[in-house]
């Protein structure tokens with residue numbers, strides 16, 4: 180019987196950090212890992228880590244902790260990272276090229292099978308095994324290859340029309356890096372990404388640290404607890 184529980188968004192966002200630590204433990208030859216060790220590495224409360232890991236349905240053993248291999252498998256399965264998600268990227272400029280160059284995605288099942296850009300000088304360039312193709316090839320490519328995800332790193336001015344085009348051709352999941360709130364039909368999933376939110380957290384931490392340094396020598400905790408890194 181599964182003991183898995185529904186997951187909140189913050190829990191889902193923390194799981195990749197846990198996975199990284201547990202994979203490091205595996206690479207160090209360890210068979211078990213405790214929630215406390217994971218919590219210490221990430222400066223979280225152990226109860227938070229145990230609650231988060233409960234969503235995977237894996238239960239730790241008293242005084243031993245969690246089986247490293249079981250936990251890796253369970254987190255990967257929970258995140259659907261144990262299957263390949265074929266994706267295309269629209270807009271192979273600065274950000275798009277950086278995403279294509281990030282090999283960790285492939286390790287977690289995100290395979291960028293092609294990129295599309297209107298700029299002729301970029302056509303047929305291959306970045307990290309992904310070829311950049313002309314926009315004219317887009318519709319046929321989607322209908323033929325049926326990618327699950329479209330990654331949007333186009334200028335904001337063309338974000339909606341690009342989304343409309345890939346949806347019309349059959350894509351059902353969009354990872355939107357533009358600052359446009361896309362309008363999509365029911366059944367299409369959109370995740371909007373904004374690096375500014377990470378920068379906002381950093382800025383607040385810096386402000387708290389500066390305030391704390393003025394008041395004492397102790398590091399500043401974030402509101403609600405320890406000096407969290409995530």
Ligand SMILES: NC(=O)c1ccc[n+]([C@@H]2O[C@H](COP(=O)([O-])OP(=O)(O)OC[C@H]3O[C@@H](n4cnc5c(N)ncnc54)[C@H](O)[C@@H]3O)[C@@H](O)[C@H]2O)c1
Nearest residue numbers: 270271272273274298332333334335337356357372373374
């Ligand atoms: N989410 C974030 O935190 C974040 C961070 C940086 C940039 N961005 C956004 O990502 C997007 C790209 O930024 P960038 O710095 O890489 O810009 P860029 O100008 O370097 O790249 C944009 C690319 O899109 C291509 N393009 C133009 N029209 C297109 C179309 N109709 N279809 C497909 N490709 C098209 C251009 O030829 C260019 O190669 C922008 O919308 C930017 O605001 C978001």
